[in-house]
Amino acid sequence: MKFSENWLRHHVPTTATRDELAATLTAIGLEVEDVTPLGESLDGVVVAQIVSAEKHPEADRLQVCQVDTGNGTVQIVCGAPNARAGLRAPLAQVGAVLPGGINIKAAKLRGVESAGMLCSAKELGIDADASGLLELPADAPVGTPLADYLGLPDASIEIKLTPNRADCFGVRGIAYDVAAACGGEVAHFDATPMPALNNEALAIELNAGADAPRYLGRVIEGVNAAASTPVWMAERLRRSGIRPVSFLVDVTQYVMIELGQPMHAFDRDLLQGPVGVRRSRAGEALKLLDGRDVTLDDQFVVITDADRAVALAGVMGGFDTRVTDTTKDVFLESAHFAPAAIIGRGRKLGLHTDAGHRFERGVDPELPRIAMEYATRLIVEVAGGAPGPVVEATLSEHLPQPQPIALRRARLARVLGLKVADAEVERILRALGLAVEPLAAAEGWRVTAPTRRFDIAIEEDLIEEIARIHGYDRIPTTLPAGAARLVAPTETRVDEPTVRRQVAAREYLEAINYAFVDEALLTRWGLAEGVVPLANPLSAELGVMRPSLLPGLVAALGRNVARQQGRVRLFELGNVFTADGATPWVGGPTAHGHSAGEGAPLHTQRVAAVACGAAGTEQWAAKAQPVGFHDVKGDLESLAAVAGARLEYRASRPGWAHPGRSADVFRVGDDGAASKLGWIGQLHPRLQRALDLDVDVVAFELDLEPLLDRALPRAGGQSRFPSVRRDLAFVVPEAVEWGAIAATVKAAAGPSLRDLVLFDRYQGKGVETGFKSLAMGLILQEESRTLTDQDVDAVVSSVTQAIDAAHGARIRG
Template identity: 70%
Template sequence: MKFSENWLRSHVPIQASRDELAATLTAIGLEVEEVTPLGESLAGVVVARIVECARHPEADRLQVCQVDAGQGELLQIVCGAPNARPGLVAPLATLGTVVGELTIKAAKLRGVDSNGMLCSARELGIDADASGLLELPDDAPVGAPIAEYLSLPDASIEIKLTPNRADCFSVRGIAFDVAAACGSEVVAFDATPMPALNDSVLAIELQAGAEVPRFVGRVIEGVNAAVATPVWMAERLRRSGVRPISFLVDVTQYVMLELGQPMHAFDRDTLVGPIVVRHARSGEQTRLLDGRTVSLDEDFLVVADSQGGNAARAVALGGIMGGHDTRVTEATRNVFLEAAHWIPAAIIGRGRKLGLHTDAGHRFERGVDPQLPRQAVEVATRLIVELAGGSPGPVVEAVLPEHLPAPTRISLRRARIARLLGIEIADADVERILRALGMQVEANADGWQVVSPSRRFDIAIEEDLIEELARIHGYDRIPTTLPGGATRVAAPTETQVEAASVRRHMAARDYLETVNYAFVDQALLAQWGATERAVPLANPLSAELGVMRTRLLPGLVSALQRNVARQATRVRLFELGNVFAGTADAAPAETQRIAVAIQGDAAREQWDGKSRKADFHDLKGDLESLAAAAGARLDYRASSQPFGHPGRSADVFRDGQCIGWIGQLHPRLQRALDLDDEVIALEVDLAPLSARALPRAAELSRFPSVRRDLAFVVAEEVSWAAVSETVREATGPLFRDLVLFDRYVGAGVESGQKSLAMGLILQDNSRTLTDRDVEEVVTGVVAAMGRDHGARIRG
């Protein structure tokens, strides 16, 4: 929102300087983005009229002008502006005046005397236009100081508004906040109803229900639409970022900026009553003010007249833009003014559908005071009649009171203010602040009963009022204090490996951590076959971030894909994060997981070794090392996950519980992701992986261990995990370790069989093991292997 400083001060008298005003606005939540001073040093610049112009004898682009500056005699000025002409009224910098960094002196230009300088708006520092002289109205008083005539100096102030402060999209709305912060009061506003001088009306029908509960219209006849917009109005518009267009359009823009109510002026003679507010028909077309013809659907609201039948023609796009065929021009004699209350839900997103962004739509999307339409029509009527003549008819108002928001009484407790803010604000200050903000305040024993103004959609509960008090009273006046009471220091548990330790462990094994959005594309999850129990977002940031992730791997592999696309040849990534699974009747469940994805060589390039692609066993070793930190022993079983390579992926188990997956991605998925090389990945639930038993001190055995090497021939499909489990169970309390040191197939071993050679390590804490002890254990192991797996000792 951009506005003129002088315009604001006309609504709220304050003694604060410009810098203090800007600081105050920012402090109360209306962040000032830019302050542009206008016309700071214009002493010596006066209104002047060009009486004569003659071509310069030595320069084609220069003119010798005789200028009346109200000094009794004409001044000769050499001017190169293309719009210099007899009769033009423009600013003149007289001799001795400083304009920017230039001091105006008597000079000879190509041999011709020049005694001053006719100025453009840019040279005066009031606008960026340097295309020619600043043209002033013909009735501007010659000889008057330009600063006095244009109400200068001034400043254009631009503030950044949060979506909840739609009430500050007007000068008067900002004035209430400034009055409260500066201890002032907003000047009473003259919105005295203009009496009707004729009976001309247009009937209004509301057919959109709660979406447009109020629509106000008025006919004004005999208007001189060709009248020039007065300088004071044009300058206020220009300093607020709006270019003056024509008088009738400028009036509606002026009222919108001053009060916050968008409105529109129709050429009455182009309308056929009654006026109907309705939903657009599917495929209905209308031509807008910008000349574009747009096709609408039933989500749009339109203002229609009855040309061609009842409500047949859409003459404006409701809450967004007027129509081209019914626009006002300088030939307009009879005007129909309208101002309506369109609820935000009826306008949000409609302009973007058509690629439109208008000031009206911007305001209605955030909410406009439903009580403003009649006041806006009265103010606009007064301006039009006073400046362009005309005879107003009666105000016609169509309203659905049951759909208008009713004022809410909010209880504000004195004790609640102190509890939330940590300070006490004097009762007199509370009442002053709330009343300055335009609220009705009634004191009671516990505090106050407050009714907020209709423009403040953001105030609904007690905490909203307390926030207003803190904002205006000043956050800097709320002391910083440490929280009282003892704080409980939570000691880290020894039964879980901390996430920070997991991160350090993975970094030590040459992995880089990634952080991905918890929101992903539904289509990406579908590629992975991971859409089951996916939780959709009610208001996603974009279509590509529409659901909560059910797995970490889709986002992690996407990050790997982006690295590969940028010529990374060896990528090793991991991520710790939550996944989400929901049901229709329960809140989403969150599970913390760790995921890893690798592609490329197993080791960095070096001079003394051949490169080797990373494979399943490299990643499995990293997972085993992570599990070892928790004292965990993992088992692996063939997996049937749709995103895994058949025969090269496994489900990961701990203590009989499936905790995740490890393996190579399915070739079909790799092609879909545009990945040429194999990707090895894992995803495991972090809690069961990092759970560990409480450490217990135990005496180290003083007796030697014994190792026996055994080689079994077993069927090819028997896994080492199954063999290891059988050996452990058969060994009993003497078991210390089992090492697989050879796997052999070939001569001497039958087809479909394999030989597994292992070292069995035994030890007792109380005595030295005898050969008999060892042989009993070995005999039990051989028997168990034969029983469970049909294994035999290799001869």
Template identity: 70%
Template sequence: MKFSERWLRQHVKTTASRDELAATLTAIGLEVEAMTVLGEALDGVVVARIVECVPHPQADRLRVCQVDAGAHGRLQIVCGAPNARPGLVAPLATIGARVGELTIKAARLRGVESQGMLCSAKELGLDADASGLLELPADAPVGTPLADYLGLPDACIELKLTPNRADCFGVRGIAFDVAAATGSTVEPLAADPVPAQGAATLAVELQAGADAPRFVGRVIEDVDARAPTPVWMAERLRRSGIRPLSLLVDVTQYVMLELGQPMHAYDRDLLRGPIGVRHAREGETLRLLNGQEARLDPQFLVITDADRAVGLAGIMGGDDTKVGADTRRVFLEAAHFAPAAIIGRSRKLGLHTDAGHRFERGVDPELPRLAVEYATRLILDVAGGRPGPVVEAVLPEHLPQPRPILLRRARLARVLGVQVTDAEVARILAALGLAVEDCADGWQVTPPSRRFDLALEEDLIEEVARIHGYDAIPATLPGGATRLVQPSETRVSEYELRRQLVARDYLEAINYAFVDAALLDTWQAQAGAVALANPLSAELGVMRTTLLPGLVQALARNRARQQARVRLFELGKTFYAEAGGGAPLETACLAAVACGDARAEQWGAPARALDFHDLKGDLDSLAALCGAVLDYRAEAPAHAHPSRSAGVYRDGERIGWIGQLHPRLAQALGLEADVYAFELKLAPLLARPLPRARALSRFPSVRRDLAVVVAEAVPWAAVRATVEAAAGPLLRQVELFDRYAGKGIETGCKSLAMALILQDESRTLTDRDVDAVVTAVVAALGERHGAVIRS
């Protein structure tokens, strides 16, 4: 929200300086994002009129102007501005005036005397326009100090508003907060109802239910649309970031900025009537004021004229009924639209309008009639005209109604930790425009219709705290006892996982939960993607179904910045929409990506490229935290290398994937290096069995080595599972210590050498015990996997 300091001070009289005002706004939660001071040193700059303008005899681009400067007399000025011409009214810096870093002196330019300087807006620090002289209205009083004429000095203040403070999208809404914070009062608004002087009306029909429960309109006849916008209004608009266009349009913009109520002006002669509000029809089109042809659907609200769409409700008017210089009869419209009916509609069309920005956050439902009356008075004062009666259509059952809130004195003191006097609490709430009644426990408070954000007792406590001043609340240590919660032994904390990955040379990344739908298509991971109704941008239009696209993008950005060895991980949620509808499923996941060398550069070992087993080792180290033994089964999802990836299982349940990205995917993503990654559900990595103490056996263990030949396709995980099942309770550990394929081994087969560690808790094992176990293991391996003892 951008506005003029002088405009704000018109609504609230305060002695606070400009800097104090800015500090106060920020302190009460209306953060001042920028403040630009205008016209602070314009002494000696006056309004002047060019009487004559002839070419300079010695310079093609210069002109010699005779200028009427009022009390300063008639002065000769040499000027190079392209728009210098007889009759033009422009600022004149007289001798002795200071413009920026330049002090104006009498001078001779190419042999011609110049007694001052005609100025552009940029030279005066009023605007960025340096294309020519600042053109003032023709009726500007010659000789008047420019600062007095333009209402200077002033400041453009820009606030960074939080979404809940929609009431501060109008200068008057900001005034209530300033008044409460500075102990002032808000000046009454001069917006008395304007009586009808004619009978011209236009019927209004509401057909959108709760989405459009109020619509106010008024016809004004015999309007002079060519009347210029008053300087004071044009300057306030300009200092609020809006370029003045024409009186009728400027009045609607002015009312929106002052009161917070968007309005629209139609050319009555281009309307057939009645005016209505309904949902758009599928495929209906509307040409907007900006020339865009909008294709609509039933999610949009439209303003209709005899059932034809003439405006996009709450966003932008239509081109067919806009006011122009020839408009003689104008129809003013102000309405209330529910935020849910407007949110996301502008973005869907690639638009961002001031009206849509306000309606998305909520506009006071009681403002439309006041806005129409106020705009009527402004138009009549400048352009004349005969107003008809105000026509209002309303669905009261769909209008939000403020509800009283009980603010308990004890609750206020307990939450704030400081005692605020009853008189101060009542003053703050009343100054904010709230209706306050004393009761036994505290106060019964009814918010005004503009304060959508006040619904709970805690909201009122926040209002008291921010206006009373957070700096006025002393810093004290909390009292009372704190109950310590014992961490569960059956759960590994996320912190431990993070610490383990950091210890293995990974860095944590945090990415947006929304991604580009096209990126998911590239990964072939678009199934079940949840589309956002109101995305931040087209590139962030859907919720992620996997963590890997964001992580790999981060890896690619690091690679593009000359980081050859990148290792990143992320803990976050993925989202999946089931076919039957309902709320999307959220799944907490852990993912990691890595590329480059296996180890950081060093002198003690040769460089080696990262491979599958390096990443598997990192994942196994995480599994060790929860005592899990992970199984890896050859699987290749669409994004994975067909022969360098595996599904990850725990206790027979698939919990994720590990492997190398498919070369085609890496190429599509602009990656020149081999990238390895894993992604797993987080919950199975956090669960661990309750540790149980067990006495160590007093009897020695026995080791037997066994080498078997199996088919190349048989994974070690399957062999190990068979060994553990066949060996029985005497097996303490099985370790693979060699894998061999080549000379002496049949093609398509491999040799696996393993160590069986056997032990009993009650006796020393005999050779017969050990041989029985080995025999059972060999038989099971032969039966299930076709394994034979290697000779």
């Protein structure tokens, strides 16, 4: 927010110096980012008029001007391209010292005497424009000191506002804070209603519900649209960072900067009526004031004329109904739009406007009437015209209603750590424009915030107001007292730092990615269904919440590979988000996610890792091998071992995964029940090409919560009876997975089976095409006795029959 220092002092008279004012603004939370002094040294600079301008006899680019100073005529040699007879411009007389230390002396330029200098705005230190002389209005009084005429010296102050202080997007809103901090009072503001001089009006229809609960319109007939913007208005706008355009446009900008209420002026003759407010329709076209043609979806709010969209509500007006110098009748708009209806709409179209910036953060719903009367008076005073009646449409049920808040004296003292005098509390609150009523029994006060203060809703908000105005530097520093209760960490759960250390010990580097991703990226992964869109994204490329950690991790891996990193290993712990009721992609229906409430997105904490390049670091004793499924599986097993988890893998083929190199990961409980945790595997070559990756990527992603549970370790003895190993080789169809065979073996072998080892897989001579040979070792042992040959043979027979029946396998000869 940028504004003129003199403009602020007009609303809140104060004896504070400029430096003190800037320091006070920063101290109360309105951080001053820049103060630009304007017109600090203009003694000897007056308003002058060029009487004649003749070509210099010795220089093509110079002119010899006779200039009326109001106290006689002097000769000036000038090289400005816009110097011409009749122009009124600033003249620095002999003896003046301009900003930057320029001393004005009588001189002879190419043989011609010159007694002073006609100046540009940049030479005077009041603007950056150095393209020519500063052109003053034709009615500027010749001979008047320029500083008096332009209201100088002044300063342009720019403050950085936090999103909750939308009330300070107007000079008058800032004035309340200054009044409270400096012990002053905000000057009276004249918003006397302008009487209607005719019956000309346009009907207004509200069809956007809570998005647009208030809309005011007024017709002003017979306006001189070509009237010049008054110099005081133009200068205040210029010092607020807005370049004057034309009076009817400038007046709406002026009211917005002063009060914080955006407005818009339509050419009445280009409207049929009625004027309406509704949601846009998908595919609806609109030409904006900047000349761009945009196509809307159904998420915008538009202003309509006989149902034809003529403006983008709260963002920008339309080109077809704009005011020009030929406009005679004006339709003036002043409205209240809900922040939720405006947030992000301009950004969708690549727009950032002052109006949208204010409506996104919240504008006082009571301001439209005040702004309408004020703008009407300014227009009539400068450009003439006859105003009609103000037509107002309101949906009162959708307008915020201030509620009284109890501020307890004891609570205030406890939170701040000091006692603030009652009189000071009441002075601060009233200076800020709050209604204060003492409560009975000396408990405190009942405070009602004005409608412009959206940020004041609870008692702590009032305490914050007292603290920042009373002065944070006056609050004592007190160390907390009391003993901290030490709690021993539980052994039944693995903490997150341990997970991070374990994965990092496997040579993975931790990555931190945005929780927002590009929906186009998720579409390439096949993960775009059920995503949670953002109402106000940082950019179009960060428009939805991530449903998986892998797209962001793989993108980070790709950036590293593109920078000549051949061996990349990254991991991340973070939340993923799905719409309420949607199915999480990894775990299917799960109880691992958490929601903030009904209808809120479901968020689940996960751990994911990606790897590419060599399996191990380069060395002389062994050839480099590319990282594969089993390398990453080993890393995952080491992580599971920290929690004592037994994992099981079942082949799966999600769209992003390589066929035959992908598996769902399950955790097997002590009772044999398996719950799905996530996925492990290699990315599909088609996806890798779409992501511009020329390396194979192996990854896993698991729900973290069920992986962290750890059973208490219990000591157990080893059986004192010997174990027996029997090796078996089966020929099975190629399509049969080892996981399925292992499950069959474990079920058939019974409690005597201590371990099952796959030690060979063979295809080739002796094994027919379409089949494979799997050799496994069964390790059998009992706790109470030595196994006999008959016991072992019975187990082997049971296993052989079960594999034959379930998988069509036969013993390899």
